[in-house]
Amino acid sequence: WFAGDAPPPAALSALARAVWNDRRVRARYKDRVRTLEPYGLVLKGGAWYLAARLGSRFLIFRVHRFGEVDVLAETFDREPGFDLAAFWAERSAEFSRSLLRAEITLRLSERGRRMLRHVADPAALADALASLGPDGTVRLAVESLEVAFSQVLRFGPEAEVLEPPELRAMAAEAAARTAALYQR
Structure with a gap:
């Protein structure tokens, strides 16, 4: 309820479809085109985030920063031990610690x-x-x-x-x- 009345980001629907169907996406993010394997979406404080694999690394992307998103026909195999909640908690803690300067x-x-x-x-x-x-x-x-x-x-x-x-x-x-x- 603290999020305000902003509509969901334009890319959210396509990214959600890709997450549910284990489909790769080609997306423009901050003026770069990337091919991602979307693992999950997280809503925090009214902002949507995508947890995705890029190559061998797992990263977090703010959904509202995505431009065009194409859900590709090709699927991907999920990392068997990936735990979205644990990944999010770890990255959130790292981010919080990085602010303490x-x-x-x-x-x-x-x-x-x-x-x-x-x-x-x-x-x-x-x-x-x-x-x-x-x-x-x-x-x-x-x-x-x-x-x-x-x-x-x-x-x-x-x-x-x-x-x-x-x-x-x-x-x-x-x-x-x-x-x-x-x-x-």
């Missing part, structure tokens, strides 16, 4: 340690928990300084930013503005 260091109170599971990006949580020191110091992978700032704010007084200095300054300035607001 920066790292911050915090000192968390006991309450902040309990909050960590609710504040950290799920893709960063396992490593953050593994890095948690006895004094509450934790290294947390984040997407950007801006995203980290919003995460730090969610901790409130249960987290002290140790690194990087720019984030520490942003948190200190926000805390001063918040204190001034409540002193009025």
Whole structure:
């Protein structure tokens, strides 16, 4: 229900037919023509994705980026052990981890340690928990300084930013503005 009212992508019907019938497709994708073996379709957040084999590799393609799609007469034999759900979960996790391009260091109170599971990006949580020191110091992978700032704010007084200095300054300035607001 969060997807909006956008109609399904034009290529969806042809790709679904190819998936169900184990037929190769020749398709224009981002200005390149490719011959693919379509294994399955996934709907995530209102966007359709195609899991397909290209040569010996399995890849994910956004369906709305396909131009013309021709379902070919030739069929293909599916890889016997291919599990679409497991493949999607693995690729989704890889993608989520690839977004985490920066790292911050915090000192968390006991309450902040309990909050960590609710504040950290799920893709960063396992490593953050593994890095948690006895004094509450934790290294947390984040997407950007801006995203980290919003995460730090969610901790409130249960987290002290140790690194990087720019984030520490942003948190200190926000805390001063918040204190001034409540002193009025």
